[in-house]
Amino acid sequence: MRNLDILAIRSFVAVAETGGFTQAAPLVHRSQSAVSMHxxxxxxxxxxxxxxxxxxxxxxxxxxxxxxxxxxxxxxTHDSAIARLTGPQVSGHVRLGIMDDFASAFLPTIIARFQQKFPDVTLHVTTGTTSQFARQLGSRFDLVLATQAQSDLSGTLLRKEPLGWAAQGRPVATPLQLVVMPAGNLFREMAEAALREAGHAYRIAYEGNSIPAVEAAAAAGIGIAVVKQSTAREDLVLLDAKDGLPRLAPVGIVLHESETSHTDAAVKSLRKYLVQAFAGSAG
Known part of the structure; x- marks a missing residue:
């Protein structure tokens, strides 16, 4: 009888869901070469x-x-059996607020594995502008995964996220045509500050109310946008100093927790799982 290694199966699913060995490695907490061997x-x-x-x-x-x-x-079946046969059962509801791009990129895989481990926990996930979500901790959310400037970090820093300029292609038109979120958005503020400091002329060509809307506009050729390099659409071209654009500082991916949820077992379990998952994807 043939026996299949559970870690090899886990690596296979991670590669299938992410489309590559490099992307899958952090999800199974192994090196790229180890995943390939699996x-x-x-x-x-x-x-x-x-x-x-x-x-x-x-x-x-x-x-x-x-x-x-x-x-x-x-x-x-494996993860459910382990969860039910070892340790206390965790159940309950967790209200999570996350960014649009993370919600559609690698986070679904992390959440799916959390629910395999904690099948009795129900997640209520809301996507959108997380700077607003952070102000609704307790009343609307138990946990919020947000993007913050490194100069203004609060909560638990999960990792530093590199930013980049992105457009449909090269060359970039002048004056620069910016595709941005509404006023007050972090990426918009960073883009305008960097361009002003570098002495670049620009205009706001398009304003969208979500990350997918902004990236779609940039991909359509309306202008350039600031994106997270790890989650940007594949049809966008990442630009750099060779295109005459100023460098953008990385941002922090931060986890905020409601003060009223510290003792909730379901919230604590998801918080711990997210911290461990991001620690495994660092670097």
Whole structure:
């Protein structure tokens, strides 16, 4: 009888969900080379080719697509059994506020694994402008994952996030056409401050009320936008000093917790899980 390694299965699902070995490595807290070894071991055990490798990532084969459904079922059963048979049961509701881009990028994988480990916890997730969410801790949210300037950090710093200028392509028109969020948004303030300091002429060409709206406008060629490099749309071109644009300082990804939720087991469990997940993705 063939035996499948649970960590190899977990690595396979992470690669399938993120599209690459580099992106998957932090999610399973292993190096890229270890994830690659796990996949070779799994393919050897199954006698199947699950992935096609390329310099830009990995794609599922037909056999890989079929096995992905089974792999997710195996992990769900495994993690649920571990959660139920070890330690006290955690149940309850957690209200989480997060940024639009993180909600659609790698956070769904983290949340899915949290719910496999804590199946009796219900999550209420709201996406939007997290600077406003942070002011609603307690009344509306138990936890808020927010972006803050490094000069104004509060809460628990999870990691530093590099920023970049992004556009449909090169060259960049002058005066610069900015695609931004409404006044008061951190990225807008950073963009305008950096351009003024560098002496660049610019105008606001488009104002959108969400990160997806701003990035879509930039991808359509309306102008340039400030984006998180790790979550920017793939059809955007990241610009730099060679394009004549000033450097942007990194921002902090910060976790805020309501003072009234410190003793709630479900909130504490999600907070701990998020901190550990981001620690695993550092660097």
């Amino acid at each position: 996949l070779r071991k799994l393919e050897l055990a199954l006698g199947l080719t699950l992935l096609t490798r390329s310099p830009t990532g990995a794609a599922l084969t037909e056999e890989g697509q079929k096995f992905l459904t089974e792999a997710r079922r195996i992990l769900a």
